[in-house]
Amino acid sequence: MRMAERRVIVTGGASGIGEATVRDLVIQGARVIIADLDDERGPGLAEELGEQVTYQRTDVADEDSVTALFDAAEATLGGVDGLFNNAGIGHIGPSAQHPLTDWQRVIDINLTGAFLVAKHAIARMEAAEGGAIVNCASILGNFGQSQTAAYSAAKGGVVNLTRTLALEYARKGIRVNTVSPGYIITPLLDALDQETKDYLAGLHAMGRMGQPEEVARAVTFLLSDEASFITGSQLLVDGGFTAGKS
Template sequence: MRLQGKAAIVTGGASGIGEYTVRDMVEQGAHVLIADINDAVGEQLAQELRTEETKVIYQHVDVTDEAQIAAMVEQAVAEFGKLDIIFSNAGIGSMAPSHELSYEDWHRTIAINLDGVFLCAKHALRAMKQNGGGSIINCASILGHVGQAATASYTAAKGGVVNLTRALAVEYAKENIRVNAVCPGYIDTPLLSQLDDATKQHLISLHPLGRLGKPEEIAKAVTFLASDDASFITGANLLVDGGYTAQ
């Protein structure tokens, strides 16, 4: 088991990529704190996965609220005795022509998708420094690498996550803290549920592998980056995109 005895936090862990990552981390032997704003689903997932050997707890955390993030890290350390891993995954989609995008919508996307990732890293780093090391994985996107129409705030946030990941990797390498990101292509999760069939078919056609990704395929990349199998990988932005950006 890749993560035997490790202590992890997954933000946005109640749904989609986060949920599958929680499932895989638990299967790999980690104790996990699920952080989300969807309390009913998060609590249910924690109850389903916890066993005598594996602690799985849920905490309400809005990643735009620094006090809640600080409390989340404190709770993980109190429950597990340490923090080895955080997957900063909570995020929202945003689609609007840029000339019609309100400043409020712009700010909300940046607040959750970029500021939230920074704040989680800030507080996780404090715990990891005390623990002698750790592994931070941020959720970016193909849209941190390439542009797309009508996604200005999302693309700007994910581009920020890509380079924030590099900056933190360089800054904390000497503390034995690795910082990486996963950059998914389009993945079949509730985030895509608003899209009509024609749009989904178009998105499928943009992936050379000829399909959308599955959340468990991103989860596998995250648990790899979290594990000692990735011990010489830091500052990487791992594209898991069915070839989307290779064209």
């Protein structure tokens, strides 16, 4: 088991890519805290998976809530070795009509939230002299796509935040990497109609969208010691989307 006895926080762990990663980490022996706002799916998943998993209601955009998360991790797990910084929301619409409140919420959760959780994780990992963080960006952190101004700006920020944190803490034994999924079949895509989904699926070289489990396995790898010389990198899990046009 690649993650035996590791203590891992998964933000946004109640659904989609986060849920699949929680399940994969548990199979690999980790103890996991689901940090999410979903008070139905989060506790339900923790109960289903048994004593290796607990749920802590967390808003990643609220520093008091993030502090409480790490206090809970200390109390229930005795510390944190790994973090999957995955919580995120989407927003689609023309930039000129983008309400500031919507822009702010996307930035608060997808970028500032990632920073806040990483900040508190690193403080604990520094004291423990090691750890691993995986930040969830997106293919949209690497190129633009119309109608996704806040989301793409936030995800581009996550890619470069990762590099900066990796440089800052590499010599303290803390690895920081990005996983950037292509389009993955999760509730995040519920806002899209079938025609748009079919179009987007066809943009992947493999001609399909990904499954959350296909991202989860990459995250577990990056969190594990198998990735011991990997930091500051971005692993694209995108079915060839960003490889180019064929």
